[in-house]
Amino acid sequence: MIAVVLAVGGSLLLGNVKLSILVGVAVTAIAALGLDVLVARTGELSLAHAAFLGVGAFTAINVGSRGWAWPLVILTAMAVTAAAATIVGLPSLRIRGLQVAIATLAFQEFAEVYLFSRSDATAAGRTLPRPGFLQTDVHLYLFALAALAVVLVARRRLAVTKAGRAFLAVRDIEIRAGCFGVEPGPTKLLAYAISGAIVGLAGALLALKSGSISAKDPFLLLESLELVAIVVVGGAGSAAGIVTAAVLVKGLPQFSSTIPFTHLSADRIVPIASAGLLVLVIVAAPRGIGGVYQTVGRLLDRWLSPRGRERPDARPRAADARAAAQHAAALRSVPRRLSLRMPVPALLEARDVSVEFGGVAALDDVSLEVRRGEIVGLIGANGAGKSTFFNAVSGLVRFDGSIRYRGVELRGLPPSERSALGVARTFQDLGLVRAETVGENVLLAQTWLARYDAATGILGLGSALSTERELRRRAGLALELFGLDHLRDERLGDLPYGTMRIVEIAAAVAAGPDLLMLDEATAGLGPEESHALGDRFLAVRDELGLTLVVVEHHVPLIARVCDYAYCLESGALIAEGNPETVTAQPQVVESFLGRAHASTGGNAR
Amino acid sequence: MLARIITGLAAGAAYALVAVGVVLIYKCTRALSIAQGEIGAFGFFIGLRWAARGIPTLGWHPARFVTLLIAVIVGALLGGLIERVVMRPLVGRPPLDALVATLGVALFLALLEKELFGTATQFAPSPVGEWKLVVAGATLTAPRVLALALAAAVALATYVFFSRTRFGLAVRATTGDPTVARLMGIPVNRVYRFAWVAAGALAGLAAALLGPAFGGLTPFAMTKFSLRALAGAVIGGLDSIWGAIVGSLLVGVLEAVVGGQFRTAGASELAVLVLVIATLVARPQGIFGAEGAS
Numbered sequence: 003m004i005a006v007v008l009a010v011g012g013s014l015l016l017g018n019v020k021l022s023i024l025v026g027v028a029v030t031a032i033a034a035l036g037l038d039v040l041v042a043r044t045g046e047l048s049l050a051h052a053a054f055l056g057v058g059a060f061t062a063i064n065v066g067s068r069g070w071a072w073p074l075v076i077l078t079a080m081a082v083t084a085a086a087a088t089i090v091g092l093p094s095l096r097i098r099g100l101q102v103a104i105a106t107l108a109f110q111e112f113a114e115v116y117l118f119s120r121s122d123a124t125a126a127g128r129t130l131p132r133p134g135f136l137q138t139d140v141h142l143y144l145f146a147l148a149a150l151a152v153v154l155v156a157r158r159r160l161a162v163t164k165a166g167r168a169f170l171a172v173r174d175i176e177i178r179a180g181c182f183g184v185e186p187g188p189t190k191l192l193a194y195a196i197s198g199a200i201v202g203l204a205g206a207l208l209a210l211k212s213g214s215i216s217a218k219d220p221f222l223l224l225e226s227l228e229l230v231a232i233v234v235v236g237g238a239g240s241a242a243g244i245v246t247a248a249v250l251v252k253g254l255p256q257f258s259s260t261i262p263f264t265h266l267s268a269d270r271i272v273p274i275a276s277a278g279l280l281v282l283v284i285v286a287a288p289r290g291i292g293g294v295y296q297t298v299g300r301l302l303d304r305w306l307s308p309r310g311r312e313r314p315d316a317r318p319r320a321a322d323a324r325a326a327a328q329h330a331a332a333l334r335s336v337p338r339r340l341s342l343r344m345p346v347p348a349l350l351e352a353r354d355v356s357v358e359f360g361g362v363a364a365l366d367d368v369s370l371e372v373r374r375g376e377i378v379g380l381i382g383a384n385g386a387g388k389s390t391f392f393n394a395v396s397g398l399v400r401f402d403g404s405i406r407y408r409g410v411e412l413r414g415l416p417p418s419e420r421s422a423l424g425v426a427r428t429f430q431d432l433g434l435v436r437a438e439t440v441g442e443n444v445l446l447a448q449t450w451l452a453r454y455d456a457a458t459g460i461l462g463l464g465s466a467l468s469t470e471r472e473l474r475r476r477a478g479l480a481l482e483l484f485g486l487d488h489l490r491d492e493r494l495g496d497l498p499y500g501t502m503r504i505v506e507i508a509a510a511v512a513a514g515p516d517l518l519m520l521d522e523a524t525a526g527l528g529p530e531e532s533h534a535l536g537d538r539f540l541a542v543r544d545e546l547g548l549t550l551v552v553v554e555h556h557v558p559l560i561a562r563v564c565d566y567a568y569c570l571e572s573g574a575l576i577a578e579g580n581p582e583t584v585t586a587q588p589q590v591v592e593s594f595l596g597r598a599h600a601s602t603g604g605n606a607r
Numbered sequence: 608m609l610a611r612i613i614t615g616l617a618a619g620a621a622y623a624l625v626a627v628g629v630v631l632i633y634k635c636t637r638a639l640s641i642a643q644g645e646i647g648a649f650g651f652f653i654g655l656r657w658a659a660r661g662i663p664t665l666g667w668h669p670a671r672f673v674t675l676l677i678a679v680i681v682g683a684l685l686g687g688l689i690e691r692v693v694m695r696p697l698v699g700r701p702p703l704d705a706l707v708a709t710l711g712v713a714l715f716l717a718l719l720e721k722e723l724f725g726t727a728t729q730f731a732p733s734p735v736g737e738w739k740l741v742v743a744g745a746t747l748t749a750p751r752v753l754a755l756a757l758a759a760a761v762a763l764a765t766y767v768f769f770s771r772t773r774f775g776l777a778v779r780a781t782t783g784d785p786t787v788a789r790l791m792g793i794p795v796n797r798v799y800r801f802a803w804v805a806a807g808a809l810a811g812l813a814a815a816l817l818g819p820a821f822g823g824l825t826p827f828a829m830t831k832f833s834l835r836a837l838a839g840a841v842i843g844g845l846d847s848i849w850g851a852i853v854g855s856l857l858v859g860v861l862e863a864v865v866g867g868q869f870r871t872a873g874a875s876e877l878a879v880l881v882l883v884i885a886t887l888v889a890r891p892q893g894i895f896g897a898e899g900a901s
Contacts, residue, residue: 047703049641049710093887101887104841107641110879112836154841224827227714274718280711282706285696468634469767580895 021139023256025211028146029055029204031248034232036200036242039157041230041569042239043169046094048087050106051201051229053113056221058205060123063195063214066130072210077132079209080202087198094190109221118218129214136210145206154198154241155215156460160196163459163466164165164452169193170435171446176520178433180417181396181426182513183450212575216249220396228273231280240292251276316497318504319485325536327545330483333476334546336451336514342424346408348546349374349517349549350395354403357390357573364390366573372517377543377550379560379581382570383594388553389430392519392571394422396427407517421450426515428506430553431523436495440486440505444496447509480512484538504535511542518542519551524559532556539563557585567596610745611863617751619859620758621820624813625836626843626851627761628806633845634739634782635802636695638705644833645716646689646807647814648824650681653722654815655731675734678811685716686807690800698785698799713830720826728823734815750816757812758852765848774801782846835862838879842886844896853894 042607047055059536062079090109094102117123132340136142138567160166168189176186209215219225228251234474236247255269283290350372357365372378380388395402397417405412407423415423426447427433447593452473454461454466481487484504494502503526510518520539524532536559542548554560560581567584569577571593577584584590625643632640654674661668669677689712699706733749740747747755769775780788781798789795810833818824819833835858836851843854858879866875886893 031821041703045701045703047706090884093884093891096888100706101841101845103639103703103706104837105880105887107834108838108876109885111831112876112880113872115876116871119872223831224714224717227710230707230710231714234711256610263688274715274722277711277715277718281693281708281715284708284711286706288700453733493693 012595021143022211024088024253025139025143025146025207027253028143028150029208029211030229030232030252031245032150032204032207033238034229034244034248035083035157035198036197036204037229038233038236038238038241038244039160039169039200040193040197041233043160043166043173044190045173045309046091046099046190046193047103047230048090048105048106048194048197049223049226049230050090050110050113051197052221052223052225053110053117054083054087054198054201055208055225056118056218057086058112058202059209059212059215059221060118060125060205061202062206062209063128063130064123064125066209067125067128069523071568072133072136075209076203076206078476079206080199083202083205084195084198087201088191091191091194094194095187099418101481107223110226114218114222118221124218126216126469127214129147130209132210132213142211142509145210149203150245151209153203156200156239159460159462163456164454165192165459167438167442168449170438170442171449174435174437175433177353177398177417178429179446179449180398181383181421181433183417183418183421185418192566195326196456196460217456228276230288231276235276235279235283235290237290237292237295240290240295242295243290243292246469274511314488314492316492316501317531318501318534320534321485323534323541324545326483326485327538327541330479331510331545333479333483333511333514336424338422338424342408342410342516344408345374347373349408350551351406352395352403353405355391355394355405356402357387357394357399358562363573364399365394367403367577368573368574369569370568372549372551372568373515374549375543375547376565377539377552377563379564379567380551380553380562380570381555381567381583381584381590381594385572386570386593387573388570389521390573391550392427392521392553396425396521418450421513421515424514424516425519426513426517427519428503428510428521428523430525432502432506434494434502434506434509436502438494439476439491440481440494441474441490441498443505444480444509445473446512448473448476450513476512476514480508483542484508495574498526500528500531503527507538511546511548515548517549517551519553521553522555523552524554526555532559535559536563560585608864609743611867613742613747614751614861615863616856617745617747617859618863619756619856620840621751621754621813621817622832622836622839622859623758623852624754624761624809624816625833625857626840626855627750627765627848628809629836629840630843630845630851631765631834631849632802632806633840634848635778636694636698636705636707636799637702638697639702639837639845640709640806641706641830641833641837642689642709642712642716643806643810643836644814644829644831645713645720645827646685647678647682647810647812647833648818648829649716649720649784649827650678650811651731651814651818651824651829652729652826653681653727654678656724661757671732671734673797674731675812675815678815679808680811682811682814683804683808686803686805686810688712689807690803694803695796701828717827717830724826726825728825728828729818730823731819733819740828748820753815754816754820757816758856761809762848762852767815767849769848774779774798776801817856835859835879838883840893841883842893844893846897847895850893850895 033055040046040048058079062075063081065078066075090106093105136145168184171184171188172189232251233244234249236244255272348371352370354367354369355365356367382388393399393404397420452469454469458464459466486508524535540563564581567581569584569590577587577590628643629640654677658669658674691707697708735749735753738749740752777793778798780793781795785795814829835856838852839855839858843850861878862875865878
């Protein structure tokens with residue numbers, strides 16, 4: 003769509019504007035879209051994208067002037083720029099945001115002073131001949147538009163594939179994303195690489211346009227900052243907004259020498275105005291031009307179909323839990339090593355597990371066992387170590403001792419590998435991306451099942467398409483299972499808290515685990531909803547064959563669904579047995595239910 | 608070698624003046640400002656303009672030394688204005704938003720300077736006289752000597768401020784938890800304003816000293832100088848005043864030594880880049896930064 007607008011605009015202005023200027027605008031737009039992959043998807047900021055543009059352009063001239071074929075020239079420029087961006091992104095492995103931005107700033111300066119003043123790096127005096135089909139500016143312009151279209155499609159593809167979802171997860175729930183099979187480190191570097199590759203494409207275009215580049219003006223810090231301005235003013239994440247901003251900032255001064263309807267000189271005012279606008283947008287309208295587009299789109303939508311979209315009921319639908327679970331039985335068929343499919347009596351065996359936080363023992367020599375097909379309750383007061391135990395099993399804290407899952411020692415395994423073994427969990431305070439839809443979150447939870455790599459995902463090659471189809475089918479089943487299918491396209495953060503928690507359970511079940519650990523699943527639910535959730539626990543155990551460990555405060559629920567219960571106090575196990583006997587033991591009553599309940603009995607809440 | 612180290616220390620001391628401002632703002636508001644260079648440069652340019660053409664309506668041509676005061680005052684005012692208009696509304700938003708906002712401010716100021724003062728390098732005589740000091744073979748011009756002395760003074764002053772004054776304590780409380788600090792009756796907004804005003808004044812001071820020392824300034828040049836201050840602050844630890852000073856001195860010395868050893872253009876920038884990335888990978892919070900401060 004945007005490409006069409008640009009094409010039409012270009013032909014309209016053909017009378018008085020040189021097309022090569024429009025090629026320059028397209029180059030800026032592509033570079034800004036590349037930067038946006040980083041800013042919008044991973045929440046990192048690069049202040050070196052003009053330098054990366056230079057890396058791409060000079061690489062293209064360097065190899066192109068040696069007689070390489072043009073597709074190879076472009077690919078090489080993209081690859082070299084991607085490599086440079088990945089190296090600059092290395093500090094992001096250890097730290098996020100601000101300090102990494104400073105590292106990019108240091109690279110920008112290094113490139114300006116060192117790289118771009120070396121005659122061998124900039125291929126001084128050599129030219130990149132344009133390929134035969136790009137001899138005229140019209141052809142070059144169409145080629146640039148095609149490149150812009152390719153980038154827009156690639157961004158779309160990225161959004162609907164594993165890598166794009168992983169970027170958002172790393173941005174919002176960095177460490178917890180590991181429990182879905184996302185590897186935070188490689189994911190971040192991949193984002194830098196993809197961003198760099200897109201900017202490298204822009205650089206190659208610039209090189210094709212100019213043939214040889216002697217001035218380093220387009221690659222200076224000022225331009226890097228301007229790219230950031232374009233992304234922010236356009237609205238991070240909005241391709242249409244960013245392209246518009248690129249046309250305004252880069253195109254306007256070239257299209258006319260004065261600002262329309264005024265006598266102000268465009269090439270002097272536009273840069274200052276765009277800097278001022280950058281400040282204004284970030285303070286007053288953080289969603290930028292893209293936000294304006296969205297609002298207009300929504301208004302149009304409402305105007306076209308006045309009765310159209312009513313908000314769906316934000317609560318899960320009531321359903322026969324058992325029938326729904328039978329219907330979702332296909333969720334169980336996930337590829338797993340043979341040894342992980344063999345029946346074993348004890349699914350999870352914890353031996354002398356200890357976790358220390360700065361001298362305080364959060365878990366102290368805890369040993370417990372979870373048998374296959376059981377629902378095991380983990381109870382205890384706040385701070386007893388229940389969530390810490392979950393964190394130890396899922397790999398989010400270091401522990402001493404041993405936790406074996408189906409005989410496999412979990413100690414030392416990264417969280418992302420435990421999801422492949424068949425361990426899934428929910429968090430007490432939600433481990434999902436609130437800014438995304440319900441459906442996207444359930445897809446994210448299945449990351450470990452998506453075995454294709456980022457490139458085939460973006461190109462839509464090989465198994466990527468069929469895998470995504472399968473993941474979507476599974477997501478549908480899991481949502482139906484929990485009565486959430488009508489909420490698939492709702493933004494998670496817009497839903498009531500109790501519903502969000504159930505979405506999280508659905509997401510965990512969609513990942514096809516054998517062991518499901520639920521941390522206070524009923525918190526935020528009313529009594530009826532809690533009861534219904536209890537039915538679903540029993541149903542997924544009986545029909546899907548899952549084994550559940552539930553951290554619960556709701557004693558009647560524990561009594562109803564649990565086969566076995568453990569009670570923790572201050573990191574140590576104080577009781578175990580069947581739920582009735584455990585909750586009746588005096589030390590449990592005192593520690594967990596409180597003294598008052600010892601005399602009156604009754605509900606823990 | 609010793610001569611180079613001393614020259615480097617003097618350059619690092621000027622970076623440190625900017626870096627202390629950056630850290631002050633970060634400590635108080637958790638925002639990273641890359642506008643400090645341009646805030647200082649703006650004051651420097653105005654001082655020069657007034658020295659040459661006279662202060663508007665007064666018609667008084669200020670003396671050289673007064674240009675330094677003008678830079679400090681304009682820097683402080685600009686800092687206060689930016690805090691009130693741009694940064695205050697951003698409190699509580701993601702830290703990257705604040706960074707982008709200061710980036711917009713830097714861009715705006717630089718382009719405004721270009722409009723108002725032109726792109727030509729603005730030469731300035733030293734505001735503190737033209738004398739030189741020779742130490743161990745290193746020749747230090749007056750602004751550099753003053754930068755060294757001032758960096759030491761600022762270090763001492765901030766130490767006394769944070770450890771001995773009530774307001775310093777308020778700043779430390781605000782750093783720890785703004786919400787709790789507010790509930791305890793600490794004027795959090797005044798802390799924010801103080802940070803920006805003080806950092807602006809320091810930036811003006813640095814520009815007035817660096818301008819002559821580097822043989823003049825152009826719009827945007829100060830942002831490039833302040834990059835080393837930022838590098839110094841990141842290396843030393845963004846939440847540590849001492850870290851900012853030590854980091855900046857380290858950057859200055861590294862630059863001087865590497866730049867002197869390898870004559871290739873960009874060798875010292877490469878060294879700074881490697882040091883920044885290595886620090887962030889090996890010790891993300893910086894040399895003196897508190898664990899988990901990021």
